[in-house]
Amino acid sequence: MLMNRYQGMVHSQARKAFLSEEEAEDFTQDVFIKAYESLSLFRGEAQFSTWLFQIAKFRLTKVNKKKSHIFTDWSEDVATVADKSKPSVVDILDKEETHLTLHSLIAKLPKSYQLPIRLHYFENKPLKEIANDLNIKLGTIKSHISRGKDLLRKWWSHEIEG
Known part of the structure; x- marks a missing residue:
């Protein structure tokens, strides 16, 4: 239900950030997979769409380290809602990915x-x-x-x- 409701919004922003439709679709799917995996972190202090934008922005930052496209449309929405006194979902996801990456490297x-x-x-x-x-x-x-x-x-x- 949530994907049906917000997929168009995420996908339209992804189309602005990627050159191909396939990349935009892959990115959109990736955002919703990450959102599903992180649903327990949603605190309800902001709208779901804002939380989803934060995830998308974080995921795109990861992609942009490999590409030169810039994803700016969501920046203002996220910045106006983000509460700086509490860790954002982006911060939590970043720490989680850093932790997993570090442990996978140690295992090697x-x-x-x-x-x-x-x-x-x-x-x-x-x-x-x-x-x-x-x-x-x-x-x-x-x-x-x-x-x-x-x-x-x-x-x-x-x-x-x-």
Whole structure:
């Protein structure tokens, strides 16, 4: 029902942002999939259409990192409704995607780098404790974390640049 109601509005804006009808349709579908997945985040403090615009704007920002098209029509609508004192759906979705991307990159690291990084950065364990728990020299733990972080930085820059 919601898709039927707002699909035309999202699609007409997508047509302004993309060169082909196929890209506009794909983008429209992507926005509604993300909206469906994030429906539990809708707080009802703004109109559904405004919330949907925020999702579309966020998704388009991701696309625009790879393309040079500019999507401006929704910017003013979103800016006038957005409450700066609370995290917006865009902020929440961005953190969620960042979190998922980071964890997928960590999973690609060699096993000897993964565990020390997870223990130190996600479980806040001191390096000495990690070295004792894993029965590995402290210098080796530091080296594994440093090398793992270097790989993550490299991979992260490739993720962001596309």
